[in-house]
Amino acid sequence: MGLIPFLDLDLNLNSEHASSSSANPTATTSTAIVPKIEPKLEPLDESELHQSPVFQNPNPSFPFNSQQNTPEFSEPDLGLNALTRIPHQSSEESNVYSEYHRITELFQSAFAQELQKYGDGNVLDPNSLAIVPVPEENRLSTIVVTPSARKKRSAELVRVTDLGIEDQRYFRDIVRRTRMVYDSLRVFWMAEEEKRLGIGAGRRSRADLRSAAVLKERGLWLNRDKRIVGSIPGVYIGDLFFFRMELCVVGMHGQAQAGIDYVPASQSSNGEPIATSIVVSGGYEDDEDSGDVIIYTGHGGQDKHSRQCNNQKLEGGNLALERSMHYGIEVRVIRGFKYQGSASGKVYVYDGLYKIVDTWFDVGKSGFGVYKFKLSRIENQPEMGSVILRFAMNLRNSPLTARPMGYVSFDISMKKERIPITLFNDIDNDHEPMYYEYLVTTVFPPYAYHPAGMVNGCNCVSGCIDDCSCALKNGGEFAYDNNGTLIRGKPLIFECGPHCRCPPTCRNRVSQKGVKNRFEVFRSRETGWGVRSLELIQAGAFICEYAGVVLTREQAQVFTMNGDSLIYPNRFTERWAEWGDLSNIFSDYVRPAYPSIPPLDFAMDVSRMRNVACYMSHSSSPNVMVQFVLYDHNNFLFPHLMLFAMENIPPLREVSLDYGVADEWTGKLPICN
CATH class of the missing domain: 2.170.270.10 (SET domain)
Known part of the structure; x- marks a missing residue:
């Protein structure tokens, strides 16, 4: 396997702030930067901040004890705060982060020694696995990741390169199974809410936020014990996601709403923020997207309607992108689109790795100063998923x-x-x-239909209900949502048939x-x-x-x-x-066994x-x-x-x-x- 040395981002760099000021002559920086919490919000997702996942006990007919396993919060306004709470997790629960025990073994003296060749700084730790060296007392254990260690995202940056075929299959399966649990849980919450409130009953809770919160509580979010720069093992270019929270779950983009994901200066050992990924939704007036080249506008200076109302500053995500350009660190690019065939009305597609090749301060279309970043797609990558979407x-x-x-x-x-x-x-x-x-x-x-195969249909004239005869055949619940x-x-599903009185639009007529x-x-x-x-x-x-x-x-x-x-x-x-x-979510979950064949x-x-x-x-x-x-x-x-x-x-x-x-x-x- 190949190991790529990387630049050591040490505080002893003499030219870092000079580079920052030369690239941005109108900006001033200091050695102690405190990023302003003012994320660049993606306009297609702004409503997500105002919708709260509401935890309700699921239908008791589902084969687990929901009251013992469903998280309960006392705060009336859960919002995204629910996604940051990690209750105590028993040691008996399986640790899906064990795959990163394998990742750790893939690295050797990464990234620190290369800097010496250019006389650009000192090597703090020649055996560091981090792009940004992290003090020993702040590093996560590479052997055991305890629940308390996962309460905060790691600031340790690593890169995975040249995975073998078996490793690729291994990580792909980890991502695939995690996404399957997320989707299954989201569909389950939606079906349970339909039972509780009925079809078309006003505003509903966000099943995507709720599912992400439960997975985080169970310790099932991926890539929390390491910040991966570059490609995420198990995620392929062209992979599609319907929800921003799903990006968080697999570790593609760790911000539920902000367009720039980065290690803040307060967590970085050298006091500088480093960007790892961005989401491009095309909703900002100064953004330009031509596919392989993106002119990306920084964050800050916007009102609640995403209109520029003030000058931007070189801080937070803006400074992180500038520092990533300075050190040559690539970023993952996820594009967001409105998409009619999506469960959320939009879709996010991973389009690969980009280098930040230029940055400057400019007057935007609204007349306020904005930071612009030119990103160029790295060559020899598979075709962009967004291009395939348009071609299809x-x-x-x-x-x-x-x-x-x-x-x-x-x-x-x-x-x-x-x-x-x-x-x-x-x-x-x-x-x-x-x-x-x-x-x-x-x-x-022919003998499959007579006599034992004769169908006794339901009498649901306007559509099947939960206690009709066809529901009873399925163990008291329908297999599909609305x-x-x-x-x-399930081992076997009974759908309504030609002898049923329900209409063709019945929810139990799918396949x-x-x-x-x-x-x-x-x-x-x-x-x-x-x-x-x-x-x-x-x-x-x-x-x-x-x-x-x-x-x-x-x-x-x-x-x-x-x-x-x-x-x-x-x-x-x-x-x-x-x-x-x-x-993995409910300890007393029972695999469906009825009807058996x-x-x-x-x-x-x-x-x-x-x-x-x-x-x-x-x-x-x-x-x-x-x-x-x-x-x-x-x-x-x-x-x-x-x-x-x-x-x-x-x-x-x-x-x-x-x-x-x-x-x-x-x-x-x-x-x-």
């Missing part, structure tokens, strides 16, 4: 204009799906998916409605055939059914001898148990008839899971294989499944090669 939007609106070559078909379903599924191949002349008849839903044998999001995975996103089957040099969406898919959302023709064991043996392509549902791993698993003893033939799901790649860390569902019959032996998203899936990112058994050479099922 163009593909949805004008596919031939955005991508004139490579289309084989604009709808391989031949109008059988509500939304067309395109076939794209700009690599070779393989048109294999066109040779199969498209199958919308699984074909079961937006059609899966609240938590039977078919595809609702624009999917594309595409040819890849790395994975053969694959599937991607042209739209953002939210965690917990329904994707499609895995469809085929059901065969008995005897029939499957005959088809196998003929070389036909078969899928065995019992080989799919039980990923459904991961979605909604709140065992016997081992599935059938296969599905996809050698002649298949749907879009048959082209999904295999992955040991998938973003899609299989959830068994019944709606058109009650035969437990023959459930539908419905696919749901396990995480937020950005547009044009490949969709993947854990088939359980895949080809050892290609990592994909034979039918996909």
Whole structure:
């Protein structure tokens, strides 16, 4: 692995303040800087400061004791203060920060010794793991991170470089599971509040803030014991987040509202602030964003409506950006957009690392002095997620204009799906998916419906209620919220069927409605055939059914001898148990076990008839899971294989499944090669 030396930011630097004043001739600084607490607020998020998470006991039907495990606060106005409180945590709770015990081992005499080559300062600690050296009495233990040590964010800066494949998978899984807990908890709070208040009942508490507060209380926030400069292990360029608090949870950006995240001078051992990340939302009149180059306006001097009303000062986040430029420290850039397909109405995308190459003091459009920072994107990084978002939007609106070559078909379903599924191949002349008849839903044998499989429907004329017969089949609770999001995975879900009197808009009719996103089957040099969406898919959302023709064991043996392509549902791993698993939140959480089903003893033939799901790649860390569902019959032996998203899936990112058994050479099922 590669270790990159870094400059030691020591108080003995002789030229630091001279550099600051030369870069900003109108600014004056002193050796003892006390940053003013005046963060640069992002205009799209200002309402978040005025909304408070309200902790209520969840429905007692959920399998844990909420009163023992739900945090209670006595203050009437929780706001964001609730996110900074960390009650006592028992030593028996697992410490998700153990991954940073591994990070610590990746560093050696980092960053301090390089400075000597330039005669730019003295080395305080040649074995320091910090960009900014931290006194021994203030450093966190690299072996044990106690709850008291996590009450305050660490000021120790480190950089992770050249992770191996296994390390990348390890950290990706840590981030993935943390985000899954956050999303599962947020969806759960929303569903519980819908039960308590009803649909459309006025202003609600913020489930995103509430979930973040609970995760912080449980010690589940990532990257709190080290301030990571550069890329966050396990977070990829192009990853999407719906909420600012989710950025805080994974350690991408530690400020709930401020646009500049930095180590303040009061925490830095050399008395200088250092910036680590910024959020660019495009809401400031003096900002300019051309993608690879950003002119970013500093904070300060704004009124409550984000209008410039005073001159800015070289302090706080402004000084941190200037100091990061001086020392050549890169910053993470997260862009925020209004996005119609988002759970919050906006989306935040990680666009990679930028260098601050220039800074100056200028007169802004409002006539007041503002600090401007020119950021340039570091080369040889993957394509920006914001660019992919715009490209996907163009593909949805004008596919031939955005991508004139490579289309084989604009709808391989031949109008059988509500939304067309395109076939794209700009690599070779393989048109294999066109040779199969498209199958919308699984074909079961006739005896699956009679007599034990007959469906007794509910009598909910205007829509299902919590105590209807279909709810009782599901153990007394519906599997979906009112937006059609899966609240938590179960061994089997009963949806309302053709014998139910409820309307098509019933909340318990989700997967039977078919595809609702624009999917594309595409040819890849790395994975053969694959599937991607042209739209953002939210965690917990329904994707499609895995469809085929059901065969008995005897029939499957005959088809196998003929070389036909078969899928065995019992080989799919039980990923459904991961979605909604709140065992890290509630100590008495019980994994759903009802309704239980016997081992599935059938296969599905996809050698002649298949749907879009048959082209999904295999992955040991998938973003899609299989959830068994019944709606058109009650035969437990023959459930539908419905696919749901396990995480937020950005547009044009490949969709993947854990088939359980895949080809050892290609990592994909034979039918996909």
